[in-house]
Amino acid sequence: MRITRILCFLVAFITASGFYSLYNYLNEDLEKQTFQATEEAMVDTAHLLTALVECQLDGNQIEMSNLDEALKQADTHKFKASIFKHNKEHVGTHAYITDKKGIVIFDSHTPERVGKDLSEFNDVFLALQDKYAVRSSRNDEDDAASSILYVAVPIKNREGEIIGVLSAYKAQKDVLHFIEARRRWIIFSLFLIGIGIGVFIIAVFIWLFRPLGKLTAYANAISRGERPTFPKIGQGREVNTLGKALRDMRESLEGRRYTENYTRMLTHELKSPLAAIKGAAELLNEDMPREQREKFLANICRQADRSTNLIDGLLRLSQLEAQQELSKPTTINLSEITNEVCDEYEARTSAKSLTIARHIPENLTISGDSNMLATAVANLIENAIRFSPEGGTITISLLEESNKTKILVRDQGPGIPDFAKERVFEHFYSLPCEETKQKGTGLGLSFVLEVAKLHNGAASLENSASGGAIATITLPH
Template identity: 55%
Template sequence: MKFDITAPMRITRIVVFLVVYITALGFYSLYRNLTDSLEAQTFQATEEVMVETAHIFAAHIETLVDDSNSIDPEALAPSFNKAKRHEFIADIFGHEKTTIGLGYYLTDDKGIILYDSDRPNRIGKDFSDFNDVHLALKDEYAVRSSRDDESNSTSSILYVASPIKNSQGNILGVLSLYKPQNDVRPFIERRHRSILLALALIGTGIAAFTIAVFVWLFRPLGKLTEYARAITRGERPRYPKLGKGREANTLGRALRDMRASLDGRRYMEQYTQMLTHELKSPIAAIQGASELLQEEMPPEQRAKFLANIRQETQRSTDIIDGLLKLSRLEAKDALLQLHPIDPLTLLNESAKCVQVRLTPKNLTLQIESHAHSPLMGETMMLETAIINLLENAIEFSPHASTIHLTITESEKDHSISVRDHGPGLADFAQERAFEHFFSLRENGKGSGLGLVFVKEVANLHSGEASLHNHPEGGAIATLILPKSA
C-alpha cells in the first residue's frame, strides 16, 4: 500500500473549508434570528405601552361625557398640543429623542373621524372599515399597522384603539393612538449595529484563533511534510524551524529521531558494505606480499614487497579514517553555528597544509581573493574541503605547473575554485566524481572519499560542489557557499 503524504494536508483543507462554511452559516442564522426577533420585540413593547396609553386617554374622555352622551372632539387637544410644544432631550439607550411622535384621532360610534391631532385632513372620513376602529366598536382588542406608502416599508404606522363608553357601557366612539414605526426605528438600527459589532468581534476572535492555529500548528505541519518529502526523495534536508508550538515540535523531534534511527541503520549497512568491499583489495595485497616474504628472495625484491605492505596499510588507514570523517559529517542535519570567516585567511591557512606536497613536483600555488565581505561557515570543515580539492589538483598537475586557488563574491554567494593544468577529466569521470570510493589516482593511492567530503560540506552550508574541465585545459573544482547560509 502506497502512503500518500499529501493526504493529511488535503483533509486539513477540507476540514478548514467545512469549519469556515458552518461558522459563516451559523453567524448568518444567528444574525437573522436576532434581528428578526429584535424588530418584533421592539414593536411589541411599543404596542404594549400604546395599549395602556389609549385606555388612559379613553378613560379621561369618558369622565368628560355629559348626559347627552356626546363626545367633545377636542377634549384632549389642549393638553396634547401643549405636550407637543414641550422642549426636552431624552437619551434613551444612546438615542436622543426631542419630540413626541405619538398622535391620535377620535371617531363617533359610526367610525367617522371627529378629530385628528396630526392629520386634520382626515376629519369627517369614515374609518369604520379599518381594523383599529372596526374592532374597537365591537369592544375587541383593536390594533393595526398600515403603510402611508405601500411601496415604502418604512412608512408603516402602528395604530392602537380603545372604545369610549358612557356610564351604561354603551360605546360612544373610539380613541385611536398612532405612532410611526420610524419613530422607534433608531432603536432597532442601533441594536442592529450592536449585534453586528458583537458578531464581528466574535468572528474576528475566531479568525484570529484560526490563524493562530495555522501559524502554531498547521504551518509547522506543512514544513514537516516538506521535510518528510525531501527525506523520501533521498535528500538530506535541514530540520525546519517550527516555532514554539509544543505539539509540532514534539512531532518534529519524533520525525527527526526516526530519521536518525533509520539513517543510522542505513549508514551502518552501507558503510559496512563499502568498507568490506574497499578493504578487500589492500588486505589481499598485504596477504600476498606477506606470504611471498616468507620465501627466500633478493633484498631489493624484499624491500619492494615491504613497501607495498606499507602502502596498502596506509591506504587501508586512509579509507577507514575517511569513512569515519565522512560518516560524522553525513550524520549532521545542519550546522549549529556559523562564524564569519575572512576569505583570504581561509585560503592561506588551507594552502599552508599542502605546501610540503608542492615541492616534489615543483608546483606553484597562486592564491587570489576577490571577495571583500566575510563568508559564513564552519572553519575546520571548509579548510578540510579546500585541502581535499588542492590534493586532487596536486595529484593531477604536471611538473612545474601552477595551481590556482581563487575566491570570488557575488550578491548571493562566495565561490571558491581550484584549477589545475593537468589532463582534465573524461566524461564518465565527471559524472562519477562525487561517488563514494571513485578515484582516478594512479595505483589506487586515493581513498575515493575526498570529493564526497567536499560535497557534504557544501550541502551542510546549503551550497554546491562541482568538478568539470576548464575551457583552457585542466580541471576546475568549485565550492559555492550562499551568503544566506
C-alpha cells in the first residue's frame, strides 16, 4: 500500500498546485479586468466633463462655474444602486482642472489642492503633450487600498491650443467591493470543484484500491496458512477478474500442495499397520498353537480396522478442508444436536462405567452446519472416552457469552503433557491411552478445528485446574 500512499500524495500535490496556480491567475486577471473596465469608464467621464468645460470657454479663459455646480449637485443626489449585490449610494467620481502650466485652479473634492503644481504628475504631464494620460497614486504609500485612478484630457480652445488639463479621478477602493465579491465566488467555485475531484478520487479508491487492499489481506492470510473467506469486493469488473484469478490460483496451489502433503502423511501413517499385518501374516505360515494363531489373526484385524479408520477419517477431513466456506449455513438448534450426540454415546460410556453430565440450556440456536457440528461434538466425546478413567465423568456444557457460544467437553483423564500442548491439533498427532497403550488416528481434533474455522470460530484443548482436560469450540452467533 506504500505505492497507493505515494500516489495519493502526488495526486493531492498536483491538484493543490493546479488550484493554487489557477486561483492566482484568475485573481490577477480579475483585478486587471476590473481596473481596465473602470479606466475605460473614466476615459468617457473625463472627455464628457472636458467637453462641458470647453463649451464655456471665453477665449483662453477657463470657466468652471457650470462644472462646479454640476458636480456639487451630483454630490447631493441620494440614491441606492445595487450593483452585483453592492449598494452604491454616492457619486465616487471627481475632477480637478489645471492651467497650461499644471497649476491646479479647481478641485471638486479636494479644494486644498488648488494652487499646487501638478505639472510633473503623469496625468497632467502627458495631457499637456496631448497624449493619453493616466496615473494611479496612493494617498498612503503603506496602504494599497488608498490608490486613486486619474485619467486626464487636455482642454483646448477653438484654435486647438491646449490651455489646461481636466483630470477625472476615482478612488480604487470603490471597485474593491466587486473584486472581493468575485474573488469569493472564484474561491467558492474552486472549492466546489475541489470537493468534486476529492469525491471522485475517493470513489475511485473505494471502487479500486479498497478491493485491492482486501485482496492483499486475503492473500496474506492464505500465506500465513489461514483459510479466510473470499472478501466482498464490489461490482468492479477489473477487481472481480483479479479476485477470481487469485481464488482460482489459490485452489490450484492448495489442491496440489494438499495432495502432496496428504499422500506423504498417509504413506507414513499406513506404514506401521501394514508392517504389523505383513509380519503377522508371515508368522501365520509357520506351525504354531491355535491360541497364538488367533492372537496374530486378531492383530491383523485390529491393524486393518486401524487402517480403515485412518483412511475414512482422512477422507472426511480432506472433504472438510477442501471447503473455503460453509455452502448453506442454516439456523440450527445446537442444544438439540448436542443432546442427540450424547444419547448416541450412552452405550459406549456405560460399557466403561462413565457418566455424561449435561449442562445444556434449551433451544440455544446458532447459524451453521448441523452435520459438521454434530461430528465435531462426537469427536470430542470420543476423545474424552478414550482418556477418561473407568467410573469417571464426562461433562458436556453449552455456554452463551456476549456474542459467542461455547461447546465445552471436560474429562477426568490425565490431562495434556506439556510437550504435546502445541501439537494436539496437528494431523495424525495422537497420544497413547494409558489403559490400552494404543493411539487414535490423530485426525479427530484436526476435524474439530476445521469445523470451528469454517464457522468463523476457534477450538482449544487445555488442562483443567481440577484435573483432566477441557476441549472448547467457540462459535459466533
